[in-house]
Amino acid sequence: MQNNRSVQGVMINILLTIAIIVSIVLTALIFISAGSQEAPTQTDQQSQQASELFRPTNYIVNDKSGKQHMVMHTTNAQYKSIHQYLANSRMTNPTQRKATNKQISQLLDKTQTALYHYPDVVPIEYFNSYYSQRVSTHKSFNFNYVVVPLNHSKKAYFVNTQSKTITTVTISKIDTTEAWKVAARLPKALTVNFKVVNGHVMLNYPKEFKLPVYSYLVNHRDPTTYVSALLGTTNQLTQTTENNKKIYTNKYSNQQIIYDPDLETVTFTDNRTTGTLQRSYYNRLNVGFSQINLLQLDLSDTRFYQSRDNGKDITYRTFVEGLPVYYQSKTGAIHMTLDKYGNLTSTYSLNELGVPVPNTQEDVTLPKAADVLAKLQQAGVKSSEYYSIAPGYEWLANKENNVSVNMNPTWMIETPTGWMSVNTFLANRE
Structure with a gap:
């Protein structure tokens, strides 16, 4: 009898163990299935x-x-x-x-x-x-x-x-x-x-053309959003102030964010030397994009705009009606550079366009491209002094209130120091 009971006990334990294992497997499958149906993968979100x-x-x-x-x-x-x-x-x-x-x-x-x-x-x-x-x-x-x-x-x-x-x-x-x-x-x-x-x-643009002036409310992103997403938890950070700038540093990784309230930008710097710079243009773009993806920002008005040095210097800009916006910060909406070791420095504008508001200003007539080039030539500007010209919108503060901005159409010129309006460029030469 004792042998039978012993055998029965062993069998019961085995069956219980099998039941528990099956239960765990089924539970895991349920969660995996639910997760695949309800939440997109990070790769899907990035794509x-x-x-x-x-x-x-x-x-x-x-x-x-x-x-x-x-x-x-x-x-x-x-x-x-x-x-x-x-x-x-x-x-x-x-x-x-x-x-x-x-x-x-x-x-x-x-x-x-x-x-x-x-x-x-x-x-x-x-x-x-x-x-x-x-x-x-x-x-x-x-x-x-x-x-x-x-x-x-x-x-x-x-x-x-x-x-x-x-x-x-x-x-x-x-x-x-x-x-x-x-x-x-x-x-x-x-x-x-x-x-x-x-x-x-x-x-x-072979003919003169008209573009409307747009007005938008401005949303100001919280700089601490970037700190928490890119640097880590509060107990990992030190905070200092230098010339009105707030500097957040991760004590362990030596990564740093500088918040500049005057320019309304945050600059993220990774001081860890990796020693590896991605060779392909696509992979270099992905280095910066992976960081942008971490922030989960609303970038519905933002587009890839410009690459220099085979992807080592990248700018993303706000676009209005298919034309780029300038001066929302000193460096564009998002500006990224990779050094020779593969380290990434990124500057983000904290300003983004919000809800459009009525604007009663008349449309602006812009001259054809040939007239702009002729104007530059007459002013003694050599073709070697600039890369290109393009129509765009200039981000200008609204004088009537401080919560909205005007998007004014203008011709822009790209020089080695960046983009500016043609009128500003010529005025600076006088």
């Missing part, structure tokens, strides 16, 4: 935000007669239509070739096409993410224009006006007839074309 930051800033429609117009005031429904036609297509078989400025201009002038314009070159990986494409990336390439035919052509093109390369892809599964109907109805306010300036093909 979604990257799509927003690295999407095109302008759409240009080339009509059947050869006229080119920049699309303005696109509604959400129109924008979604533009996006969906390209997202539903398939781009395959990329082949790349070098091209002359003339060949690039001819391609960008191609009739009955839609041009997707980026203010600076972006890697194909970001395009793939945003438009659900799988263009082969075994050899990554960069571009700043996409030419999509809307006339039953089987070829689309990625153009890099800086390296002077054209990557041709086969495009299929796109309803060009319906896409052209949508493109033809888009609000086209600005006449544009392409011109060679300082040795590269540039977007040109």
Whole structure:
């Protein structure tokens, strides 16, 4: 009897153990399943935000007669239509070739096409993410224009006006007839074309044009948001003050944030020498983007704007109606630099555009690009003194109140020291 009871006891213990293990496994599966359904992964979140930051800033429609117009005031429904036609297509078989400025201009002038314009070159990986494409990336390439035919052509093109390369892809599964109907109805306010300036093909404004003045309430981000997201908990930090600036330092990692209330910026510096600078342009952009993603900011009005030194110097800016905004801080909305060891220094503007408010000012008429270039030449400005000119919005404080700002249209010029209005640049030379 004792042997039977002993055997029964062992069997009961084994069965209980199996039951507990099964219960644990089932519980784990339930949580895993629930988590996969309810919460996007960090990779998904990063991909979604990257799509927003690295999407095109302008759409240009080339009509059947050869006229080119920049699309303005696109509604959400129109924008979604533009996006969906390209997202539903398939781009395959990329082949790349070098091209002359003339060949690039001819391609960008191609009739009955839609041009997707980026203010600076972006890697194909970001395009793939945003438009659900799988263009082969075994050899990554960069571009700043996409030419999509809307006339039953089987070829689309990625153009890099800086390296002077054209990557041709086969495009299929796109309803060009319906896409052209949508493109033809888009609000086209600005006449544009392409011109060679300082040795590269540039977007040109051949006629004077009007742009509205916008006003917005301003939201001020809390600098401690950056401190908690990037530096760590309070017990890990020291806080000092120097010339009105607050300096937060992580005692263990030697990472630091400087809050400048005068410029309304925070600057994050990682003083840990890693010894490794990412080699590829795409990976360098991802270093900065990974930090931006940690902050979980509302960047709906912010776009990738400019890269210098093959991704070692990056600027993101606020955009209004497809045009960049200047002077929201000394360095742009977000400015990032990588040193030779791979360490990242980032400056974030604490100001962001909030709710738009009524503005009764008349539209501003801006001169055509040729007149601006002629004005610079007459003032004795050499082409070697600046990189480019571009229309944009200047962030100006509203004199009537201190809670809103005006976005004033103006021509801007990029010099080695940064961007400023053409009028300010010329005034400083006198």
